[in-house]
Amino acid sequence: xxxxxxxxxxxxxxxxxxxxxxxxxxxxxxxxxxxxxxxxxxxxxxxxxxxxxxxxxxxxxxxxxxxxxxxxxxxxxxxxxxxxxxxxxxxxxxxxxxxxxxxxxxxxxxxxxxxxxxxxxxxxxxxxxxxxxxxxxxxxxxxxxxxxxxxxxxxxxxxxxxxxxxxxxxxxxxxxxxxxxxxxxxxxxxxxxxxxxxxxxxxxxxxxxxxxxxxxxxxxxxxxxxxxxxxxxxxxxxxxxxxxxxxxxxxxxxxxxxxxxxxxxxxxxxxxxxxxxxxxxxxxxxxxxxxxxxxxxxxxxxxxxxxxxxxxxxxxxxxxxxxxxxxxxxxxxxxxxxxxxxxxxxxxxxxxxxxxxxxxxxxxxxxxxxxxxxxxxxxxxxxxxxxxxxxxxxxxxxxxxxxxxxxxxxxxxxxxxxxxxxxxxxxxxxxxxxx
Amino acid sequence: xxxxxxxxxxxxxxxxxxxxxxxxxxxxxxxxxxxxxxxxxxxxxxxxxxxxxxxxxxxxxxxxxxxxxxxxxxxxxxxxxxxxxxxxxxxxxxxxxxxxxxxxxxxxxxxxxxxxxxxxxxxxxxxxxxxxxxxxxxxxxxxxxxxxxxxxxxxxxxxxxxxxxxxxxxxxxxxxxxxxxxxxxxxxxxxxxxxxxxx
Numbered sequence: 001x002x003x004x005x006x007x008x009x010x011x012x013x014x015x016x017x018x019x020x021x022x023x024x025x026x027x028x029x030x031x032x033x034x035x036x037x038x039x040x041x042x043x044x045x046x047x048x049x050x051x052x053x054x055x056x057x058x059x060x061x062x063x064x065x066x067x068x069x070x071x072x073x074x075x076x077x078x079x080x081x082x083x084x085x086x087x088x089x090x091x092x093x094x095x096x097x098x099x100x101x102x103x104x105x106x107x108x109x110x111x112x113x114x115x116x117x118x119x120x121x122x123x124x125x126x127x128x129x130x131x132x133x134x135x136x137x138x139x140x141x142x143x144x145x146x147x148x149x150x151x152x153x154x155x156x157x158x159x160x161x162x163x164x165x166x167x168x169x170x171x172x173x174x175x176x177x178x179x180x181x182x183x184x185x186x187x188x189x190x191x192x193x194x195x196x197x198x199x200x201x202x203x204x205x206x207x208x209x210x211x212x213x214x215x216x217x218x219x220x221x222x223x224x225x226x227x228x229x230x231x232x233x234x235x236x237x238x239x240x241x242x243x244x245x246x247x248x249x250x251x252x253x254x255x256x257x258x259x260x261x262x263x264x265x266x267x268x269x270x271x272x273x274x275x276x277x278x279x280x281x282x283x284x285x286x287x288x289x290x291x292x293x294x295x296x297x298x299x300x301x302x303x304x305x306x307x308x309x310x311x312x313x314x315x316x317x318x319x320x321x322x323x324x325x326x327x328x329x330x331x332x333x334x335x336x337x338x339x340x341x342x343x344x345x346x347x348x349x350x351x352x353x354x355x356x357x358x359x360x361x362x363x364x365x366x367x368x369x370x371x372x373x374x375x376x377x378x379x380x381x382x383x384x385x386x387x388x389x390x391x392x393x394x395x396x397x398x399x400x401x402x403x404x405x406x407x408x409x410x411x412x413x414x415x416x417x418x419x420x421x422x423x424x425x426x427x428x429x430x431x432x433x434x435x
Numbered sequence: 436x437x438x439x440x441x442x443x444x445x446x447x448x449x450x451x452x453x454x455x456x457x458x459x460x461x462x463x464x465x466x467x468x469x470x471x472x473x474x475x476x477x478x479x480x481x482x483x484x485x486x487x488x489x490x491x492x493x494x495x496x497x498x499x500x501x502x503x504x505x506x507x508x509x510x511x512x513x514x515x516x517x518x519x520x521x522x523x524x525x526x527x528x529x530x531x532x533x534x535x536x537x538x539x540x541x542x543x544x545x546x547x548x549x550x551x552x553x554x555x556x557x558x559x560x561x562x563x564x565x566x567x568x569x570x571x572x573x574x575x576x577x578x579x580x581x582x583x584x585x586x587x588x589x590x591x592x593x594x595x596x597x598x599x600x601x602x603x604x605x606x607x608x609x610x611x612x613x614x615x616x617x618x619x620x621x622x623x624x625x626x627x628x629x630x631x632x633x634x
Binding site (some may be wrong): 201202220244261291304306336338352383424 | 526554562563564565566567569570571573574577580581594595596597598601
């Protein structure tokens with residue numbers, strides 16, 4: 001404690017100096033990586049310094065949590081560790097103190113313009129200097145949805161500076177609870193309904209992040225609804241019967257969904273915003289074909305099909321031709337694989353497989369067809385990739401009720417995203433933050 | 436009195452909808468016995484005839500009541516046949532042998548009631564994929580419809596829908612609950628107010 005106070009005056013001086021330096025470096029060329037060496041095997045230690053100004057405590061807490069949830073940064077001294085409140089340079093340099101704590105970078109943020117902006121400086125501890133600075137605009141009131149998205153945007157940008165990979169905290173997750181579509185921030189904050197009450201299933205984000213689609217039961221059948229998040233919903237013109245599991249093409253122009261009539265369920269495609277004709281893209285010959293997901297180049301589609309007698313994951317060209325079994329089939333194997341989601345980097349497809357009567361989240365590498373099992377506790381289903389192609393949100397019964405959980409497919413680390421009962425069918429948004 | 440006796444057979448052959456209504460009106464038809472003590476001393480021929488008449492009326496009303504009750508039972512049986520549930524094997528939409536009789540019993544009722552329309556809703560157990568199960572439920576409803584249309588029922592009289600695993604009949608998670616949930620339900624969506632039993 002005494003050490004803490006002795007450092008304080010220096011720290012305040014240091015802060016002023018740092019801010020001055022930071023402003024002087026505003027001309028830093030964008031896109032130049034800071035000089036930190038990022039080893040994917042070990043997470044760089046980062047200290048988030050206390051943040052001055054309105055909502056500062058919240059900003060620091062959100063940044064720290066975002067870095068932690070990102071699984072690429074080791075947040076140092078998040079709770080209670082005594083460390084200098086600001087770096088100092090020259091004769092009185094305290095950078096070695098940060099280095100001794102295991103930090104390779106310091107994040108120093110200051111609320112500016114009475115809350116309308118956030119000035120951020122990232123220090124390279126080894127070089128004892130500021131590596132990156134930027135002023136971010138802030139919208140809304142502290143702890144509101146827009147404001148939090150602004151802080152997440154800052155966290156994701158800092159993660160990009162430090163690790164070379166943008167974070168995914170400025171994202172949201174759609175899901176189904178109590179028959180409605182809901183949306184929640186990536187850190188679990190602010191769950192709220194986005195569809196009317198009713199019976200809905202299978203929400204999917206439009207790649208622009210402003211629209212969604214879902215299936216809605218309307219008494220005599222199912223319709224695909226296309227909804228603007230800040231506006232109304234309209235049914236997609238589609239034949240009567242079963243209309244389910246919508247997905248958007250990566251360019252956002254085409255919607256593909258499963259339509260079932262009296263002779264099986266096939267995938268159909270139509271244009272999203274103009275009333276084009278619906279065309280059939282799978283020929284299931286009476287079998288069931290559902291849950292389509294596009295490759296990021298829009299050329300291929302993975303989907304669930306029962307054409308071989310039981311559900312398996314197939315891949316075909318986007319027009320339905322050249323269908324091939326993705327998940328390997330073993331003779332006599334009566335297991336069940338379904339609900340694929342193609343990773344945004346195009347390399348991996350996540351799906352669910354029934355093992356010993358329960359679903360588990362699996363991934364298959366498209367290059368070598370290597371399969372990995374990522375879960376084993378309870379039943380785990382309906383995986384959906386984050387924009388970083390590393391994290392997956394899925395439905396799990398491991399806590400006793402169906403909840404959404406987030407999995408880091410590289411480390412196996414999981415966290416619970418939702419806490420109200422009966423939640424399922426998650427869809428992770430594209431990146432929603434500013435750039 | 437005689438007038439009423441003649442009216443009665445007429446009542447019996449009026450439409451089935453009327454039968455229900457007649458049943459409620461029966462107290463009005465019941466003859467009030469003559470104040471004369473039945474068959475007692477001083478009952479002349481006219482009196483005896485009157486008693487006999489009253490007995491005939493009472494007997495025919497009892498018969499009508501019995502017929503009406505039988506008709507009501509037949510209507511109820513016809514309705515029960517139409518809405519009887521059928522069950523399926525895991526991940527299958529084939530009509531099971533034990534469901535054929537249930538479906539077969541619907542055919543004469545549908546034939547006797549050309550204005551009746553049905554909605555068949557396919558359901559699944561909770562074990563598969565929620566999304567794929569919507570398609571499986573659709574396939575089950577379609578299989579039930581196909582059976583009926585193969586037996587001559589006009590396809591336009593049957594609409595099909597799937598609720599997948601969204602509306603379990605039994606929310607438990609065990610074999611017997613799953614078996615009860617893998618089903619197709621039949622709902623009368625038109626022509627249900629005036630069901631005629633098959634002849």
